[in-house]
Amino acid sequence: MNPRLFSATVLFLVAAFLIGPFIIIVAASLSAGETLAFPPQGFSLKWVAKVFEVESFRESFAMSMLLAVGGTAAALTLGIPASYALSRYHLPFGEAVRTVVALPIIVPGIIVGLALLRYLVVPFNFNITLALFLAHTALVLPYSVRVVSASLNNLRSDIEEAAVLLGSSRAGAFFRVVMPNIRSGILAAFILGFVTSFNQVPVSLFLSGPGVRTLPIDMLSYMEITYDPSVAALSALLAFMSIGIVFLAERFLGFSRYV
Amino acid sequence: MSDSAFLSLEKLTLAYGDTVAVKDLDLSIQKGELVAFLGPSGCGKTTTMRSIAGLLKPKSGRIRLEGADITHVSANKRSVGLVFQSYALFPHLTVFENVAFGLRLKGISGAELEVRVVSGLNSVGLTKFANRKPAELSGGQQQRVALARSMVMEPKVLLLDEPLSNLDARLRLEMRTELQRVQRDTGVTMIFVTHDQGEALSLADRIVVMLNGAIEQIGTPEDIYNSPASAFVADFVGFENIFPIENGRLRAGNGPIELAGPLPHDAAGLAWRPRMLTLGSGPFQGTVRGASFSGSAREYLLDTPFGTLKAEVDAALPAHCAGAALAFDLPIEKAAKLKRFN
Numbered sequence: 001m002n003p004r005l006f007s008a009t010v011l012f013l014v015a016a017f018l019i020g021p022f023i024i025i026v027a028a029s030l031s032a033g034e035t036l037a038f039p040p041q042g043f044s045l046k047w048v049a050k051v052f053e054v055e056s057f058r059e060s061f062a063m064s065m066l067l068a069v070g071g072t073a074a075a076l077t078l079g080i081p082a083s084y085a086l087s088r089y090h091l092p093f094g095e096a097v098r099t100v101v102a103l104p105i106i107v108p109g110i111i112v113g114l115a116l117l118r119y120l121v122v123p124f125n126f127n128i129t130l131a132l133f134l135a136h137t138a139l140v141l142p143y144s145v146r147v148v149s150a151s152l153n154n155l156r157s158d159i160e161e162a163a164v165l166l167g168s169s170r171a172g173a174f175f176r177v178v179m180p181n182i183r184s185g186i187l188a189a190f191i192l193g194f195v196t197s198f199n200q201v202p203v204s205l206f207l208s209g210p211g212v213r214t215l216p217i218d219m220l221s222y223m224e225i226t227y228d229p230s231v232a233a234l235s236a237l238l239a240f241m242s243i244g245i246v247f248l249a250e251r252f253l254g255f256s257r258y259v
Numbered sequence: 260m261s262d263s264a265f266l267s268l269e270k271l272t273l274a275y276g277d278t279v280a281v282k283d284l285d286l287s288i289q290k291g292e293l294v295a296f297l298g299p300s301g302c303g304k305t306t307t308m309r310s311i312a313g314l315l316k317p318k319s320g321r322i323r324l325e326g327a328d329i330t331h332v333s334a335n336k337r338s339v340g341l342v343f344q345s346y347a348l349f350p351h352l353t354v355f356e357n358v359a360f361g362l363r364l365k366g367i368s369g370a371e372l373e374v375r376v377v378s379g380l381n382s383v384g385l386t387k388f389a390n391r392k393p394a395e396l397s398g399g400q401q402q403r404v405a406l407a408r409s410m411v412m413e414p415k416v417l418l419l420d421e422p423l424s425n426l427d428a429r430l431r432l433e434m435r436t437e438l439q440r441v442q443r444d445t446g447v448t449m450i451f452v453t454h455d456q457g458e459a460l461s462l463a464d465r466i467v468v469m470l471n472g473a474i475e476q477i478g479t480p481e482d483i484y485n486s487p488a489s490a491f492v493a494d495f496v497g498f499e500n501i502f503p504i505e506n507g508r509l510r511a512g513n514g515p516i517e518l519a520g521p522l523p524h525d526a527a528g529l530a531w532r533p534r535m536l537t538l539g540s541g542p543f544q545g546t547v548r549g550a551s552f553s554g555s556a557r558e559y560l561l562d563t564p565f566g567t568l569k570a571e572v573d574a575a576l577p578a579h580c581a582g583a584a585l586a587f588d589l590p591i592e593k594a595a596k597l598k599r600f601n
Contacts, residue, residue, distance in 0.1 A: 167364040
């Protein structure tokens with residue numbers, strides 16, 4: 001086989017494997033039939049319209065947004081000072097801190113979820129929404145530390161000394177000359193965190209309760225009962241949302257520099 | 260310390276953790292002086308400068324400015340400016356806003372701010388770059404922005420870290436002239452750090468030569484150039500033939516050197532620049548090992564009973580080839596008399 005043809009075939013197969021499911025979902029969501037099926041039966045937008053009518057979807061979407069926005073904001077509130085300390089000072093346990101912060105990426109989500117449920121929620125009757133919030137914060141933290149650290153490392157530290165010698169306090173120097181220069185890194189970390197949190201399943205699966213559910217979990221349970229194409233329609237909408245966010249991030253921030 | 264000292268360092272000891280970088284340093288500087296801290300890397304010159312700026316807390320000792328003890332005054336309240344070696348401009352701000360930064364913090368705004376920033380930029384010839392970002396400027400222009408940014412604050416002392424080392428030869432001359440002009444126009448006391456003796460000699464009123472965290476010699480450029488106090492300073496300013504005096508005799512690596520005439524009894528060593536050797540006549544014999552022609556001069560490496568010596572003569576004199584035997588002399592009256600040999 002000709003090597004060019006071979007590599008073109010491999011490329012096509014990989015692309016088909018990655019993009020195929022997305023095309024199937026989009027097509028299935030536009031079906032006029034009553035059940036989730038591919039190829040779609042006819043064409044209609046009724047399942048897309050139905051997504052907006054299901055009340056539990058609205059509630060779980062609100063919960064997912066709250067976790068994604070709030071959890072990511074909390075992770076950045078912790079992550080920015082942590083990144084600053086790790087990149088500017090030679091800390092005695094700096095490497096250890098870096099490793100601990102990265103752990104939520106390495107430990108399988110299912111273990112994190114089970115652990116939180118078994119040792120936090122059950123014994124202490126801990127509020128499940130708060131547990132979810134803490135879990136999402138912890139899951140997003142590694143990304144925020146990594147991305148913010150990367151932009152801090154690209155920034156000279158002597159500009160802070162320059163600001164101090166021009167009359168600024170140390171804290172003032174941080175807000176006046178460090179923050180403005182790592183702003184795009186922070187925004188990139190926010191977007192990455194948002195997407196990570198929004199798409200999170202295993203941890204959220206364990207930390208669900210009456211009226212407390214994230215959107216992906218709600219979709220799973222909806223499908224167990226109702227096998228109609230509205231789940232496909234919702235998936236397609238979410239996929240377009242993610243694509244839109246990442247596209248805008250790349251367009252305005254050069255997102256790929258940070259990730 | 261004399262009462263007229265504008266800035267004085269008293270028994271200043273500086274350390275990074277347990278590593279002492281500068282020990283018991285005493286120095287006083289007059290108002291309006293242009294002083295160079297000269298020395299090899301690691302000699303403590305930058306550390307000393309950082310402590311004057313307030314960026315490094317002394318382990319012990321005191322720093323006084325206009326008589327007031329500023330040892331524990333924080334860096335943002337000292338009226339000491341610093342032009343960083345890397346310039347440290349704020350990348351997100353325009354040239355105008357970089358220069359305005361400190362003035363804004365002082366609460367200056369509106370027309371007065373505008374006037375002061377523009378006059379600051381004007382004095383370094385960068386008015387038309389006011390709206391550019393630092394990344395759009397050349398290195399020399401960035402440095403002038405950094406200079407203007409410090410000078411608009413009207414500091415009592417302006418510190419400059421290696422102000423000429425990142426510039427090419429032509430810009431160096433320009434910046435040197437610029438710094439001298441700023442100093443003349445404003446009368447600001449300037450201290451700059453350099454490892455380049457040429458920079459120190461050409462720019463400073465007074466040079467502080469440092470080695471291993473201590474002052475090796477303080478003097479005018481002429482003093483330092485003509486009368487180095489120690490073998491280290493002599494070597495640093497271009498004396499290439501340096502010998503200690505031991506037991507009343509000049510000593511080469513392999514034995515004594517018998518010079519015609521008595522040695523100065525208060526010297527610990529003698530040093531000759533290549534120019535100071537007499538070639539073609541004298542009591543000693545050497546062999547030319549290598550010769551080079553530099554346009555205005557001819558340089559020779561001579562193998563002699565005292566080791567390899569370096570000699571330089573006017574290029575108008577006839578050349579000697581490698582291998583030629585040459586008589587030479589080390590004239591005592593020309594030698595620099597070293598007080599210390601280290």
